[in-house]
Amino acid sequence: xxxxxxxxxxxxxxxxxxxxxxxxxxxxxxxxxxxxxxxxxxxxxxxxxxxxxxxxxxxxxxxxxxxxxxxxxxxxxxxxxxxxxxxxxxxxxxxxxxxxxxxxxxxxxxxxxxxxxxxxxxxxxxxxxxxxxxxxxxxxxxxxxxxxxxxxxxxxxxxxxxxxxxxxxxxxxxxxxxxxxxxxxxxxxxxxxxxxxxxxxxxxxxxxxxxxxxxxxxxxxxxxxxxxxxxxxxxxxxxxxxxxxxxxxxxxxxxxxxxxxxxxxxxxxxxxxxxxxxxxxxxxxxxxxxxxxxxxxxxxxxxxxxxxxxxxxxxxxxxxxxxxxxxxxxxxxxxxxxxxxxxxxxxxxxxxxxxxxxxxxxxxxxxxxxxxxxxxxxxxxxxxxxxxxxxxxxxxxxxxxxxxxxxxxxxxxxxxxxxxxxxxxxxxxxxxxxxxxxxxxxxxxxxxxxxxxxxxxxxxxxxxxxxxxxxxxxxxxxxxxxxxxxxxxxxxxxxxxxxxxxxxxxxxxxxxxxxxx
Numbered sequence: 097x098x099x100x101x102x103x104x105x106x107x108x109x110x111x112x113x114x115x116x117x118x119x120x121x122x123x124x125x126x127x128x129x130x131x132x133x134x135x136x137x138x139x140x141x142x143x144x145x146x147x148x149x150x151x152x153x154x155x156x157x158x159x160x161x162x163x164x165x166x167x168x169x170x171x172x173x174x175x176x177x178x179x180x181x182x183x184x185x186x187x188x189x190x191x192x193x194x195x196x197x198x199x200x201x202x203x204x205x206x207x208x209x210x211x212x213x214x215x216x217x218x219x220x221x222x223x224x225x226x227x228x229x230x231x232x233x234x235x236x237x238x239x240x241x242x243x244x245x246x247x248x249x250x251x252x253x254x255x256x257x258x259x260x261x262x263x264x265x266x267x268x269x270x271x272x273x274x275x276x277x278x279x280x281x282x283x284x285x286x287x288x289x290x291x292x293x294x295x296x297x298x299x300x301x302x303x304x305x306x307x308x309x310x311x312x313x314x315x316x317x318x319x320x321x322x323x324x325x326x327x328x329x330x331x332x333x334x335x336x337x338x339x340x341x342x343x344x345x346x347x348x349x350x351x352x353x354x355x356x357x358x359x360x361x362x363x364x365x366x367x368x369x370x371x372x373x374x375x376x377x378x379x380x381x382x383x384x385x386x387x388x389x390x391x392x393x394x395x396x397x398x399x400x401x402x403x404x405x406x407x408x409x410x411x412x413x414x415x416x417x418x419x420x421x422x423x424x425x426x427x428x429x430x431x432x433x434x435x436x437x438x439x440x441x442x443x444x445x446x447x448x449x450x451x452x453x454x455x456x457x458x459x460x461x462x463x464x465x466x467x468x469x470x471x472x473x474x475x476x477x478x479x480x481x482x483x484x485x486x487x488x489x490x491x492x493x494x495x496x497x498x499x500x501x502x503x504x505x506x507x508x509x510x511x512x513x514x515x516x517x518x519x520x521x522x523x524x525x526x527x528x529x530x531x532x533x534x535x536x537x538x539x540x541x542x543x544x545x546x547x548x549x550x551x552x553x554x555x556x557x558x559x560x561x562x563x564x565x566x567x568x569x570x571x572x573x574x575x576x577x578x579x580x581x582x583x584x585x586x587x588x589x590x591x592x593x594x595x596x597x598x599x600x601x602x603x604x605x606x607x608x609x610x611x612x613x
Contacts, residue, residue, distance in 0.1 A: 100254045100279040102173035104286070104322050109133040112297065112324040120162040121341065122331040129324070132166070134247050139170040142245035146223055148200050150175030150252055153262065155199040157181045157190060157208050159331045160307045163227045163238065165317070167203060168307075171260075172279070174252045176200075178261040179274075180308035183208055184595070191215040193264055194222065196274060196474060201225060203238060256280035262473050263310055265406050274473030275406045282314055285409040285467040288431050289319045292414045293349060293377055293400055297324035300372075302341060302350035304333045305598075310410045311379055315402055316351040335359045339368045346372040351402075353598025354383040355536065357391055362535075362558075365394055373397050379404070379411075384529035385424035392420065403427035403504060407488055409467030412436065413502050425526065427494070427502040434465035437487070438496055446484040458495045458505055458520075462487040493520065510602055512541035514549050519581045521602075524551060527577045531570045533559035536592050538600045539583065542609055553583040554605055556592060587612070 113130035120126075127135065148154060154176045158164045164180065171178040179197050181190060190211050194202065195218075202222055204212050206229030216224055216234040224235040231237045260279045264272040289295075293316075301320045305312040307329075320327050328345050330337060333356055341347055352360075357378060376391060379402035391399060398417040404410035413436065415428030430436045438459040439447040453459040464487050471479035482489055493511060494504040505520035512519040521539035528537045536556035541549035555567065564586045571582045593604040 098254070098256045099283050100172060100256055100258070101260055101282060101318070102169065102250075102254055104283065104318075105133070105136065105169045105172065108321055108324050115297070115324060116326050117321070118162060118165060119326070119328045119345070121329060121337075123162065125162055127162070135162075135166050135242070136169045136173065137247050137249060138242050138245045139166050140173045140250050141248065142241040143170060143174060143176060143201065144250075145245060146201060146241070148174065148176050150254075151177065151259070153177045153179050153197050153199040155179040155181055155194065155197060155202045156308070157183060157202060157204040157212060158227070158308075159183050159205065159207065160303050160329050161205065161227070161331065162329060163203065163205075164307050165327070165329065168313070169321075172254070173250045175254045175258055177259050180261075180263065180313070182264070182308055182595075183306065185211065187211045187214045191218060193272065193274075194219055197262060198222075203227060204235075205229075254279065256283070259470070263308075263406055273475055273478060275469045276471050276473050277409065277469055281409055281467045281469070282318065284433075285314050285411065286319045286322045288433070288467070289315045289402075289411060290323055291432065292402070292411070292416070293319070293375060295319050295323050295325055295349070299323075299325040299348045300346060301325055301327050302338065302345075302347045303327055303329040304338055304356065305351050305353060310406050311353075311402070311404075312351055314409055315379070315411055316349075316377065333359075335363050339363055339365070339370070342370050342373050343368045348372055349375045349377065351377040351379070353594075354378055354387060355594060355598050357383070358387055358535070361387075361390055361394055370395060375400060375417075377402060384526050386529050388420055388424055401428060403502065405488075405490055405492075407469045407482065407490075408463060408465065409469075411467075412463045412465060415501075419501075423501050425503065426497075427504045429500055429502070430463075431465065434463060434467075436496065436502055437462050438494065441493075446481060446489050449485050449487050453495070455498050456495055458493055461490045461492045461494045461502070461504070463490060464488070510540070512539075512549050512551055514541070514544075514547045514551065514580065519551060521551075524553065524571075524577065524581055524583065527571055527574045528553060528555065528567060528583075530574070531562075531567060533557060533562035533566060538592050538602060538605060540602050540605050540609070542585065542613070550584045551581060552585045552587065552609065554587050554589055554592060554608075556589060562588075 109129045117129040117132045118127040203225045205227050225238040226235045227238040256279045261277050262274040375398045377400050399420050401415040402411045404412045413428045440451045441460045493506050524539045535558035538554045542552040544550045593601040
């Protein structure tokens, strides 16, 4: 029997037909697995009636909604290729993806209409479906299409090596690239994440991270459906609503970026009953050791970190609960059936996989495993560079310690070279996070005629009395930061620019520096 994403869904429905599967908080809509299955089948049939064939692309431009979850499985059951688009993108950015992907259908919501309306005439071969609000002339009603479709089972033959999705990268360093994943790779990813987070049918997971991103979709949401657990879907992140949902719905586990965990800790936790929450999964960006300790102490939960990238499905390593303190700051050990190497970076192309640096020495992180993408969509040369000799070249700098734990220092592109010395921004950020007056921080290099680059820190204050001297003293007094790594400039700001997965967009900070100086 071929196991595909659609087959996973059908097996769970067969096993737990009357168990609650889905709760859309915004619409106060609840589905059992059997009820949800009927919606999935109707939408899949609606796609077929719209002319969608196996291999055609269906794009979504949605916040976290029941519709996005339903599209995910409807596509999987008819062999359509799922393409979730970042809801934070503006119209021209959306147009870039639609031009590249050429979807048959785009499904969007009223709150994001401003990103769709200006560009529809450029895509005459694409049908636009609105899930809510008044339907404009360029679109049709999603609800009407689904209501008119039959509920019959689908007959399309899907294989595990068929393409399941094209997921566009965050674009933190340039134009986003479409990552192509097949069914078998994400089934494998789901099994790995079920094991790592000890998921079972009794769990109630909360969806607060964006579902268009593989960190939520593949590490949390799909594994929950796989085991028959419930998913409570929150339209968009709000710390007070998250805490209230934990209180009311007895949430047991969820994934959140470190910045989200940090925001939750700023709330008055004493007014909520949070005992049901057992495990917090984090990733998409490093979590400072001080934040790890605060989450465990204030929320009383176990923590698991997932490190990875879209190209790998995404998880390639986990830091388990047992190691959160002993190995605080580490990305953990390689996932099941994955291999991680650290190789000597080269400027003229990919390093040889066997050019491995000694234990404890930093280099580029490369990885091999069963969840690796098949390539970038329409990007032959980029695929060739990223997938070299069977390994994925991450562009991240890190090292392995003598116990095989991975320590991610930074992006290759973010490394600061000052006076001939290599400085990794993350080690400076971790020290600054130890100051109680710091809410958020990002460190970048500023061009300097004398030193090449100098270290500059962008800081969001938790305590408004925080001064540059306070932060400089913090760095000077730290036993973990050499003097030459100290920031020479501090810039206070209200918020740091982050993409939807929680990663800081340092190219935007560099642009701010250019404008300021």
